[in-house]
Amino acid sequence: MNDLATYAFTSIGLFFFVAGSVGFLRFPDVFSRLHALTKADNLGLGFIALGIAFQAESWRLVALLFLIWGLMLLAAGTMSQLIARDALRERDGR
């Protein structure tokens, strides 16, 4: 049962990663690429964390997994904001 859940959720997570990567490669400019990467990948990572959580031996590990996810969300969000602002500044020629 747990294994089945792991397979299911990690597959969903991988799907989002693939989608994000395709978007990163196919989208035309920085902003839409960022959009593809951060949104899809954050979601994908969440599902993978969820999937692995079913294999965890203790609640401590589950908490750690989601702490990692939270930190990734924080970092990815901040970085995409910074990159976007830099790109905006460059576009406006400042």
Added chain:
Amino acid sequence: MTGPTLYALTGAALVGIGFFGLISAQHLLRRVVAFNLIGSGLFVFLGAAGARSGASDPIPQALIITGIVVALSASALAIGLVVAHARASGRPTLPEEDGEA
């Protein structure tokens, strides 16, 4: 082909790739990057040698951690030198290999 063998061969290839980068790169920052590739290639080789007997051997692991820190120190100084040199001369390369013949 077993795991350690695979990683040892990867390490050997990394050493060659790194040395090629060290020789071929003109931009000094790139040479420092290549230097890091060589170092990590050697560490992978050593790590594979340590993992060969099955039981994990802590001595090579400790040596590798020491090596990683030493490589970082050397890289930091090298990177600092490259920046200072570029600021003084305006160029990120060595003055065309003078005297080196």
Added chain:
Amino acid sequence: MTLVLDLTLCALILAVALATVLGGGVFRAIVFFIVYGLLLSVAWVRLDAVDVALAEAAIGAGLTGVLFLSAFGKLSRIGAEAEPPAAGIRALLPAALACAGLTGALAWAWFALPVPERPAPDLATALPRAGIENPVTAVLLNFRAWDTLLESIVLLAALIGVWMLARDEDWHDRFGLPQHVRPGGVMANFGRLLPPVGVLVGVYLVYVGADRPGGAFQGGTVLAAVGLVAALAGLLRPPRVTQIVWRMGLVAGPLVFLIAGIVGAILGAGFLTLPEPIAGSAIFVIEIALVASIAVTLAFLVIGPPEQGHRE
């Protein structure tokens, strides 16, 4: 199945390494190098060396990558980031052959290496007396403590070397370039949110290093990163070379380590000998001081020599 995983990983590592060396542009090389470091740390997990994986991710990929990126930024500012045209393939052929020869020689050596008995039997008898559970930490801080002591001093030597690259007129200025942060902006908020968690993670890495993967260098790196984020967010102003407190922080670790060694020598136990009953606590004290110094030294290495005067 696992062989497929290993094969894929090795192929990826080699491809990224090749891209680092051959790909166009310095910036690209740096980005590929960071990816390479992360893949390598996965390889370390595969090789059953989790301590090394942590060190590689934190120091090899993370910190070294940040050093490269910040150097690239400084070079771009003075217009020295572009690459001169590379030498032709013909000119590089001898070098390529020599490097291939080196790889070939190492590969040959792998198959010619005799397999010695390992881990050495002496290690098995020594480990229970080390005062610490994690065998890697035991080797680093007890068996080969002299290596580790010298290594912490290598770090310091690099920092002094980097400081010597300051321009004389900048010497009394703050370290690094000034950061302009919009109050209440994303970076400022990130800088406020991350440090509490980051400090916790760093301390945890040091703390578990006693019996599970982790340790002073990995934890110290995380703490250095926290300091750097705080500086980037404008929460901390980089100090000046004249601020003695920070300089004392730089030397505290090696100094405590040395003093512990000398005390052993004076008391007749021997240089750097930690008597078995107190080995655990002695290592703990040394490690705390070492972590503080490693964190400060690494952060200063990344920030670079004083140069704020010209920008303010």
Added chain:
Amino acid sequence: MSALVAVLVAPLIGALSAVALPGRSGRIAAWVAIVTTLAAAVALAASVISQGMPRLAVGSWEPPVGIVLEADGLSIAMIVMTALVMTAAALTARHMLAGDTKGPRIAFGFWPLMLLLWAALNAVFLSRDLFNLYVGIELLSLAAIGLVAIEGKPEALAAAIRYMIFALAGSLLYLAGVVLVYGAHGALDIGVLVGREPAETDGLALALMTVGLMSKTALFPFHVWLPPAHGGAPAPASAMLSALVPKASYVILLRLWFDVMPDQATDAALTLVATFGAAAVLWGSLAALVQSRVKLIVAYSTVAQIGYLFLVFPLAGGGSEDQPWAAGAWNGAVFLALSHGLAKAAMFLAVGQWMKVRGSDCLDEMEGLATAMPMTAFAFALSSITIVGLPPSGGFTAKYLVMTSAFAAGQWVWALVMACGGLLAAAYLYRPMAMVFRRADLSAFRLPSRAQQAVPLALAGAAIILGIASSGPFETLAIGRPQTAEAGL
């Protein structure tokens, strides 16, 4: 606490204190460390001579788990020579660094870097662990590179970068050899490795380590980084860099070829190494002949002198190992390293004082310095006697030993190279000497104090004394080397 620990710990604590303490108290701490280390070096030599070799398993862990430090005759000879050169360089550094426009940056950085360099040298001379030696030579290189770059001029920075590339590539090749040794034998301790079962990969390991260490020693054809680096550093730093730093990697090479893996030292390999040495002697000497700056002449002379050190490899190892002349050749090599260290440091310190007076080290600017500063001119002349290899200097004794060994072994080529090198040295050193002894009025210049001028003279004198009182050092060198005890003269 034993002198063995003190020679390592004192410079380290001095360096840490010089970093942590502000201004004056930092310098006082550095000086306390310098005096302590010098005293400890002498005490260590005395205890080795009177009581035999001290051996220290660090942390009381025996190899293959732990690291061993041991002082044999070679170690203490190098440690004492290092202590003399370091002290002399420090004595002149205060004067040469003071009053400069450089200001507080160099005044802060010089002392810790110098003490770290000293600690690294002592660590390398004492360590018996191949990986610990790697950490030691990395500390040595980083401190040395810091000293090369300390002037901050564009040329100095370029020189430091070139040095760094060679030093790092060299370290990595050495590390590659160490990795193979550990992979094959599961041990890093020299004492354990001596009794190892030779493995197929040992030849490759030795080759990699040798090429790496040659690059760090600046042996031809890896010498290109040396002259700009040594010529561009401040004089006290040049003295340390030229006299001491190449000796560290050379000592490791001696240990590898003659202690760890004598079984791998085939005649062909030894001859190859010596051929590089011969090329270095000729190339370095010829290049020194055409330089127009005195510091560069002295630096190229180091390239040539490093070459001599490798000529002895086929005379002391391989098929010659058990021959009566091997001991003479080996002693001669170490003697060369010692006398070159003392004389070269004296030369750089003398030239540094001339530079300080004239503001340049161009040959044409050297006129009249012999009348104005007779002691430094005398020091330069005495050092030249050692470098050329005239009696009664230490350089003469060394060359005499090596040449007699070469004739005894029937390998007269190496003797011929030495003779040529000596003649060329006389020629390239004649040029600065002739300028210095030319008459000119320098009364308008501010001269360094007599005490300052005496420092290089003392070092140059030590190089001569080494030649006159050579029997004492001989017995010392033999400590820990059973086969050299029967001096092959």
